[in-house]
Amino acid sequence: MVRAPCCEKMGLKKGPWTPEEDQILVNYIQIHGHGNWRALPKQAGLLRCGKSCRLRWTNYLRPDIKRGNFTREEEDTIINLHELLGNKWSAIAARLPGRTDNEIKNVWNTHLKKRLKHNNHGNNRQQLIDSPKDIKKQQPVKFTAPVTADSPQQSISDASILTTSDNNSNSNSRSTTFTMNTETNEVGVSEIDENFWSEVLSADNSSMTADFQVVVDQFFTSSLEAANDYGSGVYDTDSNMDFWHDIFTGAADLPEF
DNA sequence: AAAGGCACCAACCGCACGGTG
């Protein structure tokens, strides 16, 4: 038994939105907020399902949407993030203010995939970009490194738990925990799995300590630079990963940036 | 000028997940 699409109810409109419908939706949300999406169309007087309203608002009508073509810089960011995260469009969009996941997905499918194919014809790295999930099939990397600052000699043969805590406040102490799994891709390079990147990059900043936010931001910047360098053969993935692993686990201090 | 092919992108669909009663 297949669930009927929500818009198949009698009288609900599908397809492109008219300017009048847009205006009704914008006016309603500006006054009342969106609250419950399912109840919204009825309250606003729209013959649409809640899902359609939410999509129209988040992908097109939201005031903070950036319109117009993507800059080269934005495209490069998408390419690098896609290399890190795979098809996690919402996580990528979280790093591109004003751009929606849908928009990024469209740009990737229509422009960037072709551009990469053209630029990296016959290159092993391109296989990885086309099918990032292949990484999961690889054997885990076996290496010994500190797990936490508290137990620096522990082995992390397959996974590690990273914890940082706010040292500045005992009473309001918080911690943020991420799980890091490492794998080897098809060209023999050690990589940290995409779920880790997804968790870190899409994490709610308010739940992180200030110190950890610095680490994440610097890690992100470094990863982008590294990804840029990789194409020219300069990037040493293994040493880069070891470096950041030590920073994350407290085995090394965060250097001056 | 007309027809067919192609590219683009807004919108839809199905699924997964978290919250709640």
Add this chain to the structure above:
DNA sequence: CCACCGTGCGGTTGGTGCCTT
């Protein structure tokens, strides 16, 4: 524990306009 509901996400579709023949 379970069912239901609301929401978010990623994959896909279909309409439109441009380009080529």
